[in-house]
Amino acid sequence: MRPEALPPLPETPGVYLWKRGEEVLYVGKAKNLRARVRSYFHAEGKARRIAEEATLLEFIATRDEVEALLLEANLIKAHRPPFNVLLKDDKHYPFLKLTNEPFPTLLVVRRVEPDGAKYYGPFPEAGALRRIKALIDRLFPLRKNSGYPMKRRRHPCLNHSMGRCLAPCAGLADPEAYREVVRQVEAVLEGRVEWVLAELEAKMREAARALHFERAAEIRDQMEALKAFFSTNQQAFDPELGDLDFLGFARAGALAVVQLYQVRSGRILGRISRVVEKEEASDEEILWAFLRGHYLEASPLPPLVLLPFPVEEKEALEALLRRRAGRRVEVRIPQRGEKKRLLELAERNARLALETELKALEKRGDHPALKALQEILGLARRPFRIEGYDISHLQGQARVASIAVFEGGRPKKAEYRRMRLKAGNDDYEALEEAVYRRFTGSLKEMPLPDLLLIDGGLGQVRAARKGLERAGLNLPLVGLAKREEALVLEDGRTLHLPLTHPALALLIHLRDEAHQNGLRYHQKKREEAVFRFLEGIPGLGPARKKLLLERYGGLSALREAPLEELARLPGMNLKVAQALKEALKEAGPAPA
Structure with missing residues (x-):
């Protein structure tokens, strides 16, 4: 357009x-x-x-x-537009509904309707909702079995005989007494348990003073049941936190997890978690989609909402919350203190949830990056096992091929491998040798990959193809050019994808793993060379060798270090430092 x-x-x-x-x-x-x-x-x-x-x-x-x-x-x-962020598990969590009628009842519903009723939730765990409703049904005599709207009955039901209903359906309830019960139920559902307990304690003392000991005992049992429920079913936190919501966010490629924690009277009441899979959406778009969906229905609303990072629509969100709550609601991104630690807790849990989701996708072979790779590269089947190849060397010597393995989109480090190569300084020859030996030598018993990732451009890709042909195999492969982070195909085409694209993010991760695997080999060889050189120097024991290695990394850095600096190191002295310098001088400038 x-x-x-x-x-x-x-x-x-x-x-x-x-x-x-x-x-x-x-x-x-x-x-x-x-x-x-x-x-x-x-x-x-x-x-x-x-x-x-x-x-x-x-x-x-x-x-x-x-x-x-x-x-x-x-x-x-x-x-449900294709370019909007849609929550993956966009289900309707249950709410508790306190109906809008002269004698309200408490119902479990899945949708919030504009009917004047009071809604509490959403409850992410159906078990928690059932427990709190069962508690209210047992402790507070709201009507239960006369339908919605209330139907008149000639005789009260068994709940009235058990003291669990005031029987308004039979015309036995005092309206003011019923309204008092409703206020207590509202307070419990809003998390104001201390207020209810204080009111019940006052009524218990009043009944005891009037010598109504049975009534006082009933109220005492009611208080103990409330205390026991909220001490075992809610995670205690810091009472000074009051009422607030805080959110956690984690993302890997196209997959993201948003979690919201509800804190009321300093207690964590519950957690709502949503999974989003949207390739091109920004973190801000995903977070905003969650906030919009949640706060259009959630009730009651806290005076404070803590976000993990800013969203452009912050003012609109505050205006919405203010209109729904009938009072000021602040949206804040804390930078320090206890509230910052709350966000760190939420982020850790969101990352754990994301790991769980990714593992579930792996088991199904349904990782979003693998689906994207199949489409982009035109593969006959979704690649489950991918091997990444990297060629490295240590100061022109000890050329090494490193192989990293991903299965289901995740590293399989137990199958990472390295091999010393015979090829000289030609990277193309080295890569051809590495691929050929992988499929014909001691590693040939490893499972065949569905895709090979080659670190480099078209030259490296074609060298890897020669290695496959020598091994008698025809496996799909793709290159990843470092400078542009672009995919290089065998026909010479180059594909440029956004860095947030799940397929590119996965291949970059695999390439980096292969590179780090090679670096670890060279680091190990360098450490061995340093330890061999330091072995014969008087005064250098294991602790001093380890210190020198950690501080300088290799012999070249040791040669450049001033004598006075070496002598001042913990555990060193001038005599040992001089002996080290003499040994380095005699060894000459040979690389190590």
């Missing part, structure tokens, strides 16, 4: 829909429709692609940015 084909756009808040024919490609919101939409034609990446693929733009002006945010969420749910 060309900029001149755009309809006249107002400079007001609203929602815009990029469309290709009747298909909605993307739904977005804006504080200024004209500025936001026109920015697509000057952007790069996904925004530019959307504008190029679209044939039509529609927009809806709104009164403010919060109204635009609500409309955007509804349109995304209705159309």
